[in-house]
Amino acid sequence: MLSKNQQKNICQLSHKKHRQESGLFVAEGEKLVYDLLNSGWKADQIYSTEPIQQTPYTLISFSEMKKISHLSSASPILGVFYLPYYNSIEKTHKEFSLVLDNISDPGNLGTIIRLCDWFGIKNIFCSSNSVDCFNPKVVQSTMGSIARVRCHYVDLHTLIDDCDTKVFAATLDGSSHYRESFPSEGLLVMGSESHGISEALLEKIDHRITIPSFSRRGGAESLNVASATAILLSEIFRS
Amino acid sequence: MLSKNQQKNICQLSHKKHRQESGLFVAEGEKLVYDLLNSGWKADQIYSTEPIQQTPYTLISFSEMKKISHLSSASPILGVFYLPYYNSIEKTHKEFSLVLDNISDPGNLGTIIRLCDWFGIKNIFCSSNSVDCFNPKVVQSTMGSIARVRCHYVDLHTLIDDCDTKVFAATLDGSSHYRESFPSEGLLVMGSESHGISEALLEKIDHRITIPSFSRRGGAESLNVASATAILLSEIFRS
Numbered sequence: 306m307l308s309k310n311q312q313k314n315i316c317q318l319s320h321k322k323h324r325q326e327s328g329l330f331v332a333e334g335e336k337l338v339y340d341l342l343n344s345g346w347k348a349d350q351i352y353s354t355e356p357i358q359q360t361p362y363t364l365i366s367f368s369e370m371k372k373i374s375h376l377s378s379a380s381p382i383l384g385v386f387y388l389p390y391y392n393s394i395e396k397t398h399k400e401f402s403l404v405l406d407n408i409s410d411p412g413n414l415g416t417i418i419r420l421c422d423w424f425g426i427k428n429i430f431c432s433s434n435s436v437d438c439f440n441p442k443v444v445q446s447t448m449g450s451i452a453r454v455r456c457h458y459v460d461l462h463t464l465i466d467d468c469d470t471k472v473f474a475a476t477l478d479g480s481s482h483y484r485e486s487f488p489s490e491g492l493l494v495m496g497s498e499s500h501g502i503s504e505a506l507l508e509k510i511d512h513r514i515t516i517p518s519f520s521r522r523g524g525a526e527s528l529n530v531a532s533a534t535a536i537l538l539s540e541i542f543r544s
Numbered sequence: 545m546l547s548k549n550q551q552k553n554i555c556q557l558s559h560k561k562h563r564q565e566s567g568l569f570v571a572e573g574e575k576l577v578y579d580l581l582n583s584g585w586k587a588d589q590i591y592s593t594e595p596i597q598q599t600p601y602t603l604i605s606f607s608e609m610k611k612i613s614h615l616s617s618a619s620p621i622l623g624v625f626y627l628p629y630y631n632s633i634e635k636t637h638k639e640f641s642l643v644l645d646n647i648s649d650p651g652n653l654g655t656i657i658r659l660c661d662w663f664g665i666k667n668i669f670c671s672s673n674s675v676d677c678f679n680p681k682v683v684q685s686t687m688g689s690i691a692r693v694r695c696h697y698v699d700l701h702t703l704i705d706d707c708d709t710k711v712f713a714a715t716l717d718g719s720s721h722y723r724e725s726f727p728s729e730g731l732l733v734m735g736s737e738s739h740g741i742s743e744a745l746l747e748k749i750d751h752r753i754t755i756p757s758f759s760r761r762g763g764a765e766s767l768n769v770a771s772a773t774a775i776l777l778s779e780i781f782r783s
Contacts, residue, residue: 340762343762344762412651416770416771419767419768419771420767420768420771422759423755423757423758423764423767424759425757425759425763448765448766448768449764449765450763450764453759453763453764483782516662516778519662519663519664519781520662520664520692521664521692523579523582523583523692524661524692525658525661525688525689525692526688527687528658528662529770531655531770531771531774532655532771532774533774535767535771535772535774536778539721539775539778
């Protein structure tokens with residue numbers, strides 16, 4: 306049984322402001338909820354329309370679930386989890402990390418987090434104007450990978466200034482990614498869907514790389530940012 | 545000025561049945577509409593909220609545009625175009641084509657069409673249960689690439705049986721894509737988001753390839769189909 310107040314509080318977690326005030330976020334679906342629990346994330350509440358092993362949990366009706374779900378088709382399980390608190394960034398040597406400048410589409414960020422999980426990247430550094438990784442649409446499209454990849458919202462200028470590894474920027478005017486040899490440690494910067502990497506940030510980066518197009522004249526002007534990230538990560542982790 | 549009847553007809557084009565009955569589909573936004581016109585696609589009607597060079601067109605108000613738009617934020621221009629009629633598949637030698645088995649997400653198909661445009665792939669063969677490429681969400685997410693890439697809805701079993709080039713299947717149990725050497729002519733088969741390539745089709749394919757995961761134990765179980773397609777196309781077109 307859900308109170309009106311509980312229902313309201315869960316629905317409000319679709320807004321960043323309410324997530325920050327309450328320190329909570331929502332994850333839906335069996336895989337996602339269990340991926341978080343199995344990775345040690347702490348749940349405030351688990352709601353299920355069916356009896357489950359996990360305790361404690363609250364059994365609710367499917368019509369109640371539909372009222373709190375952020376999905377177009379509600380799933381049988383929804384978890385309200387505590388936002389993580391990363392008190393310091395794990396500094397791991399011999400590691401590649403991803404930097405995202407002003408990514409605004411939740412589906413793109415979710416797909417990129419899933420890609421990082423696949424390639425074993427543990428940390429993503431996002432500009433503070435990027436979409437929040439605990440936005441329900443982002444969480445959902447990570448397919449559970451949000452449990453294993455940390456997104457840090459930081460000042461990218463400071464990050465690049467303080468970086469003592471090689472920094473690569475994905476642009477449309479760089480050298481071919483096929484010809485680049487990537488070190489085992491470094492940063493890859495990807496820019497926003499509509500404007501690419503901001504000019505001021507790009508000025509700080511020496512190595513520009515491009516995925517060459519094989520299209521006829523008048524073809525696609527650019528690739529989707531998640532597609533471009535996929536291609537470049539595959540190249541970086543070439544063994 | 546839009547009549548009630550015109551408005552109804554345009555809105556109905558979000559359904560495949562109505563697109564097939566009328567032979568029309570909708571494209572919105574300046575880039576997409578002009579990409580189609582510049583590639584020789586024939587428009588039945590162009591609607592614009594501002595005076596444009598293109599003739600003939602119908603000037604409508606923004607509130608009228610909002611009523612016919614399939615987008616959450618309507619753009620100033622919407623075109624109703626004739627569906628293309630491909631009377632035969634262009635048989636081009638020395639070419640790689642993509643095969644999609646039961647792709648259901650419009651955003652994924654749109655992203656894949658955009659990828660094909662980038663890599664110069666002209667033809668995609670889709671199983672008949674795949675999402676329709678003239679679905680407004682697919683058209684929109686191709687960012688204009690729908691003008692240059694042809695989707696053919698065919699029986700994939702017949703296609704593979706009749707194929708005299710090498711056929712590759714993206715699976716989770718194949719050989720590493722890093723170690724494969726791809727010929728300049730062939731087919732790459734990608735499977736559905738939830739079930740992969742259907743068993744019966746997979747049995748017909750000799751070459752299974754996989755993108756190796758570098759994740760820790762318990763990491764992402766799979767990649768998004770558009771991300772996997774991006775990585776494999778980049779590898780196939782390695783020069």
